[in-house]
Amino acid sequence: MAERYELKQKEVWDGNMAASHALRQAQVDVVAAYPITPSTPIVQNYAQFLADGYVDGEFVMVESEHSAMSACVGASAAGGRVATATSSQGYALMVEVLYQASGMRLPIVMTVVNRALASPLNIHGDHGDLYLGRDAGWIHLIANNPQEAYDMTLCAFKIAENEKVRLPVTTNQDGFLVSHTAQVVEPLDDDTAYKFIGDYKAMNPMLDTKNPQTYGAQTEEEWHFEFKASQHKALMESPAVIDEVFAEFEKLTGRKYNRVETYKLDDADVALVVMGSAYETAMVAVDKAREEGIKAGLIMPRSFRPFPYNEIAEKLKNVKAVAALDRSAPMGAMGALYNEVSGALAANGQSSIMTNYIYGLGGRDTTAQHILEVIKETEKNAKAGKRVTDLQGFINLRGPKLSFN
Amino acid sequence: MATPKEMMTTWDKIQPGAVLPSFEDPEKKIRSKFNSYNYKVADWRVEKPVFNRDLCIDCDFCWVSCPDSCFIVEEVENKRGKKQAKIVGINYNLCKGCAVCVEVCPTPIKSLLMFPEFVDNDEALKQWPKKD
């Protein structure tokens, strides 16, 4: 039995340390991982927990991220709790196996520290990796600070392993901005955290060798569609479970999470959609805007997948102009948040004016002032009652203004 | 693309994750309907092996060389009380007619021979070559 780790009521942890403690408290049976900046400390911390006797399970240091996720699939199908961590190029290398994990309905938890994708190479934070995995059939939860990195990781196990869900979950935190930023985190004690997650309940474990199971069969035209539909349905219906888990977590900690987070949105004319640490920076910008008389608000999908279409449409119904801020290179389209939110609004015949901003690629600093400027631009659209700004603009880019219309 | 009609089902009834159980009753080792033991590849054959029990010496070369696990074995005791396998037949649902068994059969007159699919086994045995 693993040693209990004595924790203070308030710890000063960076996002990586927060995620590693959540993995430790979940008493994961197998962690198979390969280190990559900026998620490396999660793997290192876990190795140290193991070396100090705070972890009972197996820690498999594989030779690549592809093998990390493959070993996770093998371990999860074998029948126990499994987790890993990665970022960026490692995530990209895993993508093939991400689809296999979700297709086999294996409740693996992956703590992702978001980082830009090469080329050119960059170790800092943007959402390129998260967007790469968005169709992979995983639930993607967003954490904006170390406390949330901890909380979301605990919730991730409980959501993934729910028998109605049985899907893998990533928790996402911004590289360096959250992963390497130490803040006050209020952890649960080990027993309380484990009790919240609960014992692992296996479904069709390969290691129940008296009742052998075949995982990963080939389905062709006559079966594949049905399986994908069934998998999609599980994802589309997972919000009920996510809400349940968040509610239970609130009872335990007082910390309330929602699939759609909002800030000062109730009376807003102008809203920004933004995910990750910039959501909190944007709160500062909204406060400044309101001081200047602009009725601004914020909205964020805490679960990027499943995407909360209806909830977002409902909350934006009185907003005149919306700017979606995407932290990923758009490459020939609008950013994902722009597309998803526009779709949500269009479905309901809502007529907010939509614009898109690309920010923070490769860790480029985005300040409250930058975001305030976006709010002011967006307000022009709200006031005009039609779009008078460009469709897509870039924030804090060196050189002449870059925008597309 | 060869799911029998009775096994077709709809998206809301399929096993999450496409996981297939080998056994319907694991305790009694009753194979499930998903076990390919219950699938037929007989129509792959052009010719079939016919087994002549009278000539067989139970060397089991056919059993060990068969890629399709189609030799039916009965466990018997030899004179010294040790268990040994006795070949008692061929599972024609599983046999694809590759004829490897015939090739590896070592008896002077082979105890396995290929015959056209339409020839009845009793008839085949009648046609078996005799010793010179």
Added chain:
Amino acid sequence: MLQIRWHSRAGQGAVTGAKALADVMARTGKYVQAYSVYGAEKRGAPMTAYDKIDDNPILDHSKWMTPDYVLVIDPSLVFQEEIVDNTTDDTVFIVTSHMSKEDLLSIAKHLQGKKLYVIDAIKISQEEIGRAIPNTPMLGAFIKVSEIIPFEDFLVSIEDILSKFPKKIIEGNLRAIKRAYEEVK
């Protein structure tokens, strides 16, 4: 919100120092943020680390700040003009140098007119800890200059934060902190 920017070379312990300071302040009930900015460079490359300390939760995740304090723990970085970037007339500089304040100012013209304190954190760490890790002595100097918390309280917290290290290292660090507290000018 109190904002502190560290200038250091990778390997000198600015990240650890910034996190330790955040930890100390969190124990007084403050909200904190400690982070650093560096690239792929290895040990020896210049880098910056940051502390933000406030009575309310800190939401701003941008790296940019107007520091109230600039802590320079590498003697050669004192001469880099970047250390005055985004500072105001009220920004307090505590820098590591073997030189006197006067001698230093005669060369480092960018520091002229600034509120400047000097401490030889390198020498102190070499003598007390045995290695040129000037982060903890800088903390001692910072507590003296800023009076942010009583020194005794600081010592209690930092000893606890260092408790994972061997006794010899803890003692060396405590001596270095106390010396710097006394010697900063």
Added chain:
Amino acid sequence: MKNIGNLKEFACTPDRFQGGHRLCPGCAHGMIVREVVNATDDDLVVSTATGCLEVCSAIYPYTSWDVSWLHIGFENAAAGISGAEAMYKALSRKNKLYNEDRNVKFVAFGGDGGTYDIGFQSLSGATERGHDFLYVCLDNEGYMNTGGQRSSSTPIGAHTTTSPRGRVSYGEKHRKKDLTMIMAAHGAPYVATAVPGSKHWKDLAAKAAKALSTVGPTFINALSPCTTEWKFKPEDTVEIGDLAVETCMFPLYEIEDGHKLTINYRPKNKVPVEEYLSKQGRFSHLFKPENKWLIEEIQKEVDRYWEYLQRREEAGV
């Protein structure tokens, strides 16, 4: 360890790999897999790389496996099984095993594509990490699942669809990679070669039993003559495998602890390689006058390698 006595006894083993799979008639894969999974009475968890065996033994809604089985991808059979093995260790330590009364062994199968090539990194990693598993390479010397393309296991001179013979080409230009030796160089406790069929059945089954009872990573490289892409008649599968051994094109040997080499079978009279080559359509062009030199080269190489094996065995180091 299961005692592999005589075949009469071995044939009493209830088959764990069922027919009704969709491998070609006469496919050696079926023969090899049956022998391996039947060579232990312990329970098994098997992973299989993408390839003929995988696609043919688990076409939904059917499985040919009476043991637990997993397919993930082409390149990760070893990584997948290492995860399952790690879970077994973890649950064992936590007293959470599903069947306390059963031993579980771990086996991965891959073709030469999934083993020599795309899956090599994952195999090398899992071997280096010391997982307790047996990896069996079903070496049919090419990507047969996709219609017979070359792999790094394809022997020089062989025609494949991506190393075709032609007006100015004699087919594959490169020598077969010596994967068995590479695996031995990992320091794996047990590495061996094998062929299917009735003549060397015991060699294969005993090697599988030995590998499965050895703690740590073990490897068997099993030549799997491919009736479809090597172009010979289905009933000749066993004969072709036997000829590979008799010509020393594919000698039977084992290496323990990374160094101790034992030759398991010595042909009484080494058969010339022409015998082996001439029976396979993939080599038929080598018998044209302009390509005959290559047959001589192949013979020289086979002789040299056989000499090397014998000397290494004699050296006993």
